[in-house]
Amino acid sequence: MNTIEGATSPWHxxxxxxxxxxxxxxxxxxxxxxxxxxxxxxxxxxxxxxxRVRLPDVVLLDMMMPGMDGAETARAIAQLPGAAGLPIVVLTAKGEAVRDGVGDAPVLAVLEKPFDPMTLPDRLRDVLLRA
Structure with a gap:
């Protein structure tokens, strides 16, 4: 698991x-x-x-998008080499209702829109540290 030093994070x-x-x-x-x-x-x-180019440590994913929605995107990412189990944090106005809608991708948390930009990093860091 990644570590945090001070106010910075090594997470991508x-x-x-x-x-x-x-x-x-x-x-x-x-x-x-x-x-x-x-x-x-x-x-x-x-x-x-x-x-495909660079696997992140976590995906902060909107669920309602045109074309591929969040669930389809999560499933497509999970099929990439090395991406099985890549953690997903859902960012949506739909709340907890989406937790079952992302297929096999592990949803670490659901963060609701609108979000507070001053607390978003701490909320994401807390989710990653608990994972």
Whole structure:
């Protein structure tokens, strides 16, 4: 398991959301406030390609996206070499109802939108430390 030193984190997070404002705020929050390494994807297809290139430590995944929704994206990522068991944190306005909708991908937590950008890094860090 990764460790945390001070306010920084060695974790690489892939944030996937079709709303560019959410991507911007989440990535800025995770980088600037939390010290995470962050990559973003605007849809499921881009997320799968990003995971092909570099597997993140965790995927922060929106569930409601056009084209591939979050569940389809999670299943496609899980099929990639080395990605079985890649942890998923769902970021959605739908709440706990999505926990059963991501197939075989392990959902560590469901974080609801709207989120507080000042607390998002700590919430994600807490989830990762408990995993």
């Amino acid at each position: 997070v892939l944030v996937v959301d079709d709303d560019e404002l959410v991507l911007e705020v989440a990535s800025l929050s995770l980088r600037s406030v939390g010290g995470f390494s962050v990559e973003t994807a605007v849809d499921g297809a881009h997320a799968v390609e990003a995971c």
